[in-house]
Amino acid sequence: xxxAVTTRASDSAPLFVISQGCFAYxxxxxxxxxxxxxxxxxxxxxxxxxxxxxxxxxxxxxATRSLxxxxxxxxxxxxxxxxxxELARNIALVPQQFTMGFDFTVAELVLMGRHPHIPRFSNPxxxxxxxxxxxxxVMQIETLRHRLITDLSGGEKQRVVVARALAQDTxxxxxxxxxSNLDIHHTIKIMHVIRxxxxxxxxxxxAAIHDLNLAAAFCDQLMVLKDGRLxxxxxxxxxxxxxxxxxxxxxxxxxxxxxxxxxxRLHYTLS
Amino acid sequence: xxxxxxxxxxxxxxxxxxxxxxxxxxxxxxITPLEVLHILGAKVSGTAVGAEINSAFPFVIMDVxxxxxxxxxxxxxxxxxxxxxxxxxxxxxxxxxYTLGVSSxxxxxxxxxxxxxxxxxxxxxxxxxxxxxxxxxxxxLAAVFALAAPDGRLSSNTLILSGVxxxxxxxAGIGFIKYxxxxxxxxxxxxxxxxxxxxxxxxxxxxxxxxxxGLLVMLYFGRDLNIMALGGRTADTLGVDSRRVKKILLVGxxxxxxxxxxxxxxxxxxxxxxPHLLRLLLGPDNRLLLxxxxxxxxxxxxxxxxxxxxxxxxxxxxxxxxxxxxxxxxCYIFRKKQLGQR
Numbered sequence: 001x002x003x004a005v006t007t008r009a010s011d012s013a014p015l016f017v018i019s020q021g022c023f024a025y026x027x028x029x030x031x032x033x034x035x036x037x038x039x040x041x042x043x044x045x046x047x048x049x050x051x052x053x054x055x056x057x058x059x060x061x062x063a064t065r066s067l068x069x070x071x072x073x074x075x076x077x078x079x080x081x082x083x084x085x086e087l088a089r090n091i092a093l094v095p096q097q098f099t100m101g102f103d104f105t106v107a108e109l110v111l112m113g114r115h116p117h118i119p120r121f122s123n124p125x126x127x128x129x130x131x132x133x134x135x136x137x138v139m140q141i142e143t144l145r146h147r148l149i150t151d152l153s154g155g156e157k158q159r160v161v162v163a164r165a166l167a168q169d170t171x172x173x174x175x176x177x178x179x180s181n182l183d184i185h186h187t188i189k190i191m192h193v194i195r196x197x198x199x200x201x202x203x204x205x206x207a208a209i210h211d212l213n214l215a216a217a218f219c220d221q222l223m224v225l226k227d228g229r230l231x232x233x234x235x236x237x238x239x240x241x242x243x244x245x246x247x248x249x250x251x252x253x254x255x256x257x258x259x260x261x262x263x264x265r266l267h268y269t270l271s
Numbered sequence: 272x273x274x275x276x277x278x279x280x281x282x283x284x285x286x287x288x289x290x291x292x293x294x295x296x297x298x299x300x301x302i303t304p305l306e307v308l309h310i311l312g313a314k315v316s317g318t319a320v321g322a323e324i325n326s327a328f329p330f331v332i333m334d335v336x337x338x339x340x341x342x343x344x345x346x347x348x349x350x351x352x353x354x355x356x357x358x359x360x361x362x363x364x365x366x367x368x369y370t371l372g373v374s375s376x377x378x379x380x381x382x383x384x385x386x387x388x389x390x391x392x393x394x395x396x397x398x399x400x401x402x403x404x405x406x407x408x409x410x411x412l413a414a415v416f417a418l419a420a421p422d423g424r425l426s427s428n429t430l431i432l433s434g435v436x437x438x439x440x441x442x443a444g445i446g447f448i449k450y451x452x453x454x455x456x457x458x459x460x461x462x463x464x465x466x467x468x469x470x471x472x473x474x475x476x477x478x479x480x481x482x483x484x485g486l487l488v489m490l491y492f493g494r495d496l497n498i499m500a501l502g503g504r505t506a507d508t509l510g511v512d513s514r515r516v517k518k519i520l521l522v523g524x525x526x527x528x529x530x531x532x533x534x535x536x537x538x539x540x541x542x543x544x545x546p547h548l549l550r551l552l553l554g555p556d557n558r559l560l561l562x563x564x565x566x567x568x569x570x571x572x573x574x575x576x577x578x579x580x581x582x583x584x585x586x587x588x589x590x591x592x593x594x595x596x597x598x599x600x601x602c603y604i605f606r607k608k609q610l611g612q613r
Binding site: 059062063064083084085087088089091092093095098099100101102103104105108109112113115116120168174 | 359362363491497498500502504505507508509510511512550555556
């Protein structure tokens with residue numbers, strides 16, 4: 001999975017830049033005055049209470065929604081200027097929810113990740129099939145390849161969806177609470193795989209995560225959203241403080257600093 | 272060795288050809304398949320038909336049976352393809368031109384076109400009927416969507432419920448138009464029941480001109496349709512402009528439906544049964560499923576029409592027959608779907 005290196009921008013240039021970004025639904029503003037610079041090769045965690053605008057921000061980054069005012073650039077160019085196919089070759093999405101009513105097999109579904117790379121009416125190339133194999137191997141679903149997606153358990157399905165995004169072989173991977181329906185074993189496993197993509201292959205991951213301890217353990221940088229505004233951006237140590245947790249989540253928490261072996265941890269006060 | 276999908280399509284194609292030839296021979300005058308082939312061969316090559324063959328046969332085949340049979344086949348194929356596309360786009364196994372109300376909308380539009388003639392507005396029927404059928408189909412689809420999902424999110428059961436409600440209103444509307452127009456347009460009842468009686472070569476041409484290119488357009492988007500099964504948001508991040516594809520294919524499927532309805536009336540459930548059975552047999556890949564649905568739908572409706580024409584003592588409207596078979600089938604899929612959701 002090294003092909004993406006050629007398309008990679010230099011490390012100093014920002015990957016995404018949002019300036020003065022606003023987005024509103026019919027009734028209310030969902031995102032206001034977002035200013036954000038994201039650098040390549042980092043694992044970004046996006047945290048915030050329900051309804052704080054996390055999914056909307058991810059939709060803006062994947063260009064499935066457009067800003068009402070302000071600008072987003074990706075690799076130095078207007079995001080709007082990219083074709084859907086160009087974007088799909090650069091940015092992959094792992095959604096939280098996945099429903100599939102049709103009986104595709106696991107292998108067929110993972111191959112769908114290669115869609116933006118395969119010309120219309122062409123068959124998948126050897127390289128396409130290799131990437132599909134590799135993605136299934138990484139997610140440990142090779143044995144499920146001929147099973148129907150409709151017959152799988154929720155956890156198995158989600159691994160297939162992650163594999164599909166891995167097969168897409170993109171510079172940027174966007175996860176929208178991708179592990180929130182998984183057990184802790186598979187959650188940690190997937191997070192390790194994702195972190196490897198960042199630290200060994202230099203890809204960029206932007207992940208909305210509900211579990212703050214999980215975010216603290218795996219992310220390099222955290223973006224904190226509150227009521228549609230970017231409350232704070234910084235390293236895990238900088239952002240996850242008792243004060244911020246109290247203000248953003250209305251929860252009392254004690255912060256235990258990271259050690260050599262253990263990540264930073266939060267202990268919530270139940271009252 | 273040919274790849275498997277191609278082999279399946281060739282087999283279905285051969286099966287359709289055999290069904291056409293057999294059906295052509297069936298009826299009040301029984302003509303053997305060999306005689307049918309001989310007459311067809313003579314017509315195509317422009318030579319005279321041999322003296323050993325009954326001189327009435329060429330007329331029966333070329334002017335009576337073949338136009339009807341080909342119309343039935345193309346309409347069956349068109350409805351099945353439209354059904355498969357509706358199901359794939361709406362991610363709803365119960366969707367079909369009939370259950371979505373599109374067929375009734377087309378029939379209502381077609382009835383209106385006839386009433387225009389009474390009001391003294393003269394538009395050639397060959398143009399006005401398909402055109403009004405199309406407008407009726409599109410307007411109905413829009414109304415059903417608006418009714419089912421005011422916020423743009425379509426839940427599958429409310430969609431079908433809205434479709435059936437709108438179809439019921441439109442059927443009553445067709446009855447009302449017939450009442451207003453009285454005896455002058457007794458043919459309107461034909462659109463409610465569905466029938467291939469008296470179809471001519473111009474019906475064959477009209478359906479072929481729209482349905483066959485329509486199938487090609489659907490095939491062009493076959494892989495995008497597969498990707499859209501992942502949901503619009505994911506499809507968008509895989510390079511599919513799902514909103515655009517959706518629009519094109521919904522209009523395309525409505526157009527195919529409208530043309531079919533304008534020559535044959537409302538024939539329900541073909542678009543439900545055929546894609547469902549073929550998906551069980553061939554899997555959900557639309558690149559294979561859509562052409563297979565065309566051939567399968569053609570075979571099914573041709574067979575059903577031949578039964579009503581040649582086997583039953585007096586002719587039964589084809590729409591009645593397909594509803595008798597298709598209705599229970601709809602119940603079966605609905606039941607299976609409800610159980611699956613638990």
